[in-house]
Amino acid sequence: MDCKCFAFCTSCIDDAVTRNLHKFECDLFCELPDEVREGDTDYLRFILRYCAFIQLNDPRQKAIDSLTTMRESQSAEFLRWAGSYASLIVTFFANKINVTEDELIDLLCRVQTNAFGFPFTQENTFGWSIQSTLSLLNHDCMPNCYIAPIDERSGVMSIRASKKILPGEELTIAYMQADGNATIRDELFDRYRFHCSCRMCTPAL
Known part of the structure; x- marks a missing residue:
């Protein structure tokens, strides 16, 4: 795929659905001014892929829409930026995309609340991703699961048990390394917009 704006793994290049999605989002991307394309484009890439999902009736749009926005808990500063x-x-893009401002604000809130650093286990991430299943996992400062190191050949992120899990027990991961102190709880709220109430944090609340 001859493109200077996006990078793809071999399996994606050979996939017709991905090629069609890419053509739509890349055409939009290349219309943007240089200062927009050369800046921090993480949120922009989510928007373009979401617009491509809508345009091509990709079922993954519904998976994204099913995730929580936590819009009522987002900071006023973030909501002002998202609206702008x-x-x-x-x-x-005027009539080139079939999406409203309000839908894009919800998308940006979903990214803010549900996106994983990619790879999840490395301090310096390659980018951000929304995983339809992994994004449903709640945080616990003493989790029973962890995100396994990424399979570099397939690009797959997977979950592994870190302790014995009883039938019916909720699967949890740690969104960040936590020890139950107030600073970590504040950081969790600033990033993910919730107050941790796990067993480690509850006594300190």
Whole structure:
């Protein structure tokens, strides 16, 4: 795939669905001013892929829409930025995308709340991703699971048990290394918009 804007693994290049999605999002991406394309494009790439899902009736759009936005808990600063950014995208692309400003604000909130660093286990991430199943896992400072190191050949992120799990027990992971102190709880709220109430944190609340 001859593209200077996006990188793909071999399996994606050979996949017709991915090629069609890419053509749509890349055409939009290349229309943007250089200062937008050369800046921090993590949120922009989520938006373009989401618009491509809608345009091509990809079922993964519904999987994204099913994730929580935590919109009522997002900071006023983030919501102001999200509103401004969504307005810019909708105005710039006019009739080329079938999405509203409000839908894009919800998408940005979902990314803010549900996205994983990719790879999840490395301090310096390659980028961010939303995983339809992994994004449903809740945080616990003493989790019973962890995100396994990524399979470099397939790009697959998987979950592994870190202790014995009883039937019916909720699967949890640690969104960040936590020890139950107030600083970590504040960081969890700032990033993921929830107050941790796990067994480690509850006595300190």
